Amino acid sequence: MGKTKLAFISDIHYYSPKLGTEGRAYELRSGSDQKCLAESGAVVDAAFDLLKRSDVDAVVISGDITNNGERCSHEEMREKIDGFLKEKPLYLITSTHDWCTNGNPRRFVGNEVFHDVPALDAAALDAFYADIGESKVVSAYENGHGFHSRCYQVSETLRLLAVNDDADGPGGSSGYSEAHLAWMEAQIAAAKAAGCDVIATEHHLLLPNVSPLINNGQSIGGREAVAARLADAGLRLIFVGHSHFQRTSEFVSPAGNKITQVNVGSLCGYPAPIDYVTVENGVAAIDVEFLRGFTYNGKDYGAPFFKEHSAAVLYNLLNAAASDKEDLRERLAAEGIRFGAYDKVYFLIRRLARTALKIKVGKAGRIVNFLTFGRGVDRKAVKALKNEPLLPHIIDIFLCLFDGSYIARDMPEAVKTVALDVSTLPRRVISKLPMKKAKKEKIYRTTDQIEALMEELVHPSAPDNLHVTVSL
Numbered sequence: 001m002g003k004t005k006l007a008f009i010s011d012i013h014y015y016s017p018k019l020g021t022e023g024r025a026y027e028l029r030s031g032s033d034q035k036c037l038a039e040s041g042a043v044v045d046a047a048f049d050l051l052k053r054s055d056v057d058a059v060v061i062s063g064d065i066t067n068n069g070e071r072c073s074h075e076e077m078r079e080k081i082d083g084f085l086k087e088k089p090l091y092l093i094t095s096t097h098d099w100c101t102n103g104n105p106r107r108f109v110g111n112e113v114f115h116d117v118p119a120l121d122a123a124a125l126d127a128f129y130a131d132i133g134e135s136k137v138v139s140a141y142e143n144g145h146g147f148h149s150r151c152y153q154v155s156e157t158l159r160l161l162a163v164n165d166d167a168d169g170p171g172g173s174s175g176y177s178e179a180h181l182a183w184m185e186a187q188i189a190a191a192k193a194a195g196c197d198v199i200a201t202e203h204h205l206l207l208p209n210v211s212p213l214i215n216n217g218q219s220i221g222g223r224e225a226v227a228a229r230l231a232d233a234g235l236r237l238i239f240v241g242h243s244h245f246q247r248t249s250e251f252v253s254p255a256g257n258k259i260t261q262v263n264v265g266s267l268c269g270y271p272a273p274i275d276y277v278t279v280e281n282g283v284a285a286i287d288v289e290f291l292r293g294f295t296y297n298g299k300d301y302g303a304p305f306f307k308e309h310s311a312a313v314l315y316n317l318l319n320a321a322a323s324d325k326e327d328l329r330e331r332l333a334a335e336g337i338r339f340g341a342y343d344k345v346y347f348l349i350r351r352l353a354r355t356a357l358k359i360k361v362g363k364a365g366r367i368v369n370f371l372t373f374g375r376g377v378d379r380k381a382v383k384a385l386k387n388e389p390l391l392p393h394i395i396d397i398f399l400c401l402f403d404g405s406y407i408a409r410d411m412p413e414a415v416k417t418v419a420l421d422v423s424t425l426p427r428r429v430i431s432k433l434p435m436k437k438a439k440k441e442k443i444y445r446t447t448d449q450i451e452a453l454m455e456e457l458v459h460p461s462a463p464d465n466l467h468v469t470v471s472l
């Protein structure tokens with residue numbers, strides 16, 4: 001069979017500069033988000049430039065093309081896509097942020113936020129991108145909400161099942177009606193009958209990957225049953241977006257069929273991944289690269305910008321909490337959190353924030369060990385890190401969510417030991433509390449998940465989240 005190379009990108013969340021890129025209101029919006037909004041156009045341009053010059057046969061966008069479905073964002077993004085299409089084929093699916101199910105497209109002027117931005121609705125959105133890849137469509141399915149799923153012949157030997165999962169699942173959740181799922185199964189069978197390999201993309205997760213605690217709600221409805229149906233129909237590889245996490249996971253159906261899910265992170269947020277997949281002789285080899293930089297307003301930015309932008313979300317909040325009550329109030333309001341309830345305990349919040357910003361690992365470890373009679377965290381590991389500030393380590397562990405634990409690869413073992421010990425504290429605290437056994441057992445299910453989450457972050461279950469091989 002021939003060789004086909006595709007590049008998957010996702011969650012571009014392109015934000016039109018017309019919506020405002022400066023002033024206090026924009027700064028609060030941008031400072032509360034992992035995504036780089038003002039810079040999104042420059043990031044897309046850098047990625048498209050790179051991909052135009054690369055050896056990929058086509059590019060696939062796995063949904064959330066725009067920030068919040070604003071018409072101006074779609075129009076400007078469409079211009080960028082049309083420019084790219086002059087060089088190489090591109091396929092895409094849209095998702096909820098493209099038609100604004102959260103009803104929240106906004107623009108920012110000075111201190112003010114305006115909610116009067118025209119957005120595309122479902123029907124307008126589907127028509128807006130329908131012509132892209134039209135000549136390669138093998139079959140299409142309309143899901144009843146105005147959205148189409150399509151199967152594309154991307155090369156002589158490879159088909160792409162690009163499905164829109166918006167609002168078609170149980171009770172209007174993300175997912176698929178029975179007819180939609182049956183159409184997908186038929187496409188998988190038809191591809192195989194035609195002697196082609198088939199890979200798929202949908203926006204929401206087929207399966208939670210980092211932890212059900214975090215991304216249960218980011219998955220499609222009836223996910224395990226759907227995953228089993230697709231695996232049993234012969235689908236072996238699916239690319240998803242939505243969580244903004246770059247992470248690979250596997251699922252085996254009760255009948256013993258395996259499907260691999262590659263969750264593609266957000267292009268406009270840390271770590272800005274591009275997922276390449278080369279399909280040849282029935283084998284798909286996936287290699288993830290992180291965008292190395294972009295040029296915004298004439299200035300060059302490197303990859304560390306994405307990391308700093310994500311870390312700033314936490315630093316901004318802590319700095320505000322440590323020194324400026326009004327700033328904190330406004331930042332929380334930008335996240336939809338009302339400060340009122342915390343007003344009376346602000347003195348405590350300020351104290352904690354000041355401590356969090358400067359505390360060293362050694363001191364934090366001693367406090368935890370004092371409170372737990374010396375059994376909190378490994379003393380040797382704490383000693384090895386005693387003069388290091390704690391916060392950058394917490395941020396690194398947090399960022400492992402987004403980068404497939406790429407940071408964890410170079411993380412000192414002592415940091416991992418302390419992090420794993422800390423994750424066991426909730427269970428140990430609960431075990432000491434006077435509480436009925438049945439209630440404890442119920443809480444343990446959550447504390448077990450906290451421990452499993454930390455384990456997944458510092459020792460990811462996928463051997464290498466950035467390089468994966470799948471037999472199709």
Ligand SMILES: [Fe+2]
Nearest residue numbers: 011064097242
């Ligand atoms: Fe997204």
Ligand SMILES: [Fe+2]
Nearest residue numbers: 064095097242
């Ligand atoms: Fe999404």
